[in-house]
């Protein structure tokens with residue numbers, strides 16, 4: 001890319017090559033660097049969308065070049081809003097990030113065990129000595145707090161933020177359940193309120209230094225998963241599926257959504273792949289494993305195939321998920337860590 005910025009250049013390329021231009025875009029009231037659209041939109045296209053006149057566009061381009069050359073610009077530079085849809089590659093290059101990896105766990109449909117996989121992945125990562133947090137993005141159907149048996153309400157942190165609750169094993173947890181008087185109280189909110197709660201859970205919670213923040217998304221491709229994809233500085237998405245799910249088009253919808261929003265699928269997990277008897281016999285209750293098909297569909301590695309274990313469901317219901325130990329989850333955590341290391 002030439003060193004002179006022109007209106008036909010893609011916004012994402014401009015800010016990646018010249019980080020100083022982010023504040024110029026925002027100073028001009030153009031939020032495209034904080035929007036997934038900026039990944040493919042040109043400077044002129046972004047300006048057009050935001051109804052810039054040709055003169056205003058010229059001034060923007062002039063200021064972008066001035067900023068690169070360290071010269072004064074015509075507007076007050078403005079910081080990009082934290083966590084608002086910063087394109088993935090920019091998110092990971094943010095200097096001094098306190099949260100090293102923000103990973104969303106997603107599934108096309110409810111009940112495939114996404115929350116359970118999120119919880120157990122966190123437990124295994126913590127056992128490796130890593131700092132882990134879970135943001136329960138399932139605002140209207142939260143289950144993470146219950147699984148970890150966290151009690152009480154989050155308090156104000158020393159930095160005036162919200163202090164997340166800690167599980168017995170030291171995992172930081174934030175979930176809508178913690179703000180309800182009764183666990184069974186419904187959260188009857190429309191999409192925008194759900195989206196704003198998710199943003200607050202990311203921005204206002206004092207997560208501190210974390211190796212991994214796992215964001216447990218609600219199922220499907222509605223407002224909430226979209227908010228996370230567009231508003232949090234995600235490093236990647238893990239897709240959880242089950243053998244019988246692949247036969248439907250739901251998994252593909254979920255994969256398409258991630259790809260359309262320029263997210264990166266870092267791995268896939270197949271849950272409920274088999275049931276193993278104490279003597280070691282395996283039964284594929286929901287049909288043969290489709291792990292390799294998942295890999296073909298996403299181009300991402302299969303991080304693990306998880307067994308069905310009735311003991312596990314009982315521990316989750318009792319808030320004692322951290323007491324569970326099974327080899328496949330340790331393997332899952334190892335594969336997860338090494339996959340992300342390779343990606344970096």
Ligand SMILES: Nc1ncnc2c1ncn2[C@@H]1O[C@H](COP(=O)(O)OP(=O)(O)OP(=O)(O)O)[C@@H](O)[C@H]1O
Nearest residue numbers: 110111112113114115116219272307308309313316
């Ligand atoms: N591998 C498994 N073995 C035994 N029980 C499981 C397994 N995976 C999930 N479950 C149980 O299935 C139920 C649904 O799991 P979970 O809540 O994790 O699904 P989900 O995909 O997050 O659903 P949703 O977000 O739609 O509520 C839970 O009771 C959970 O304990």
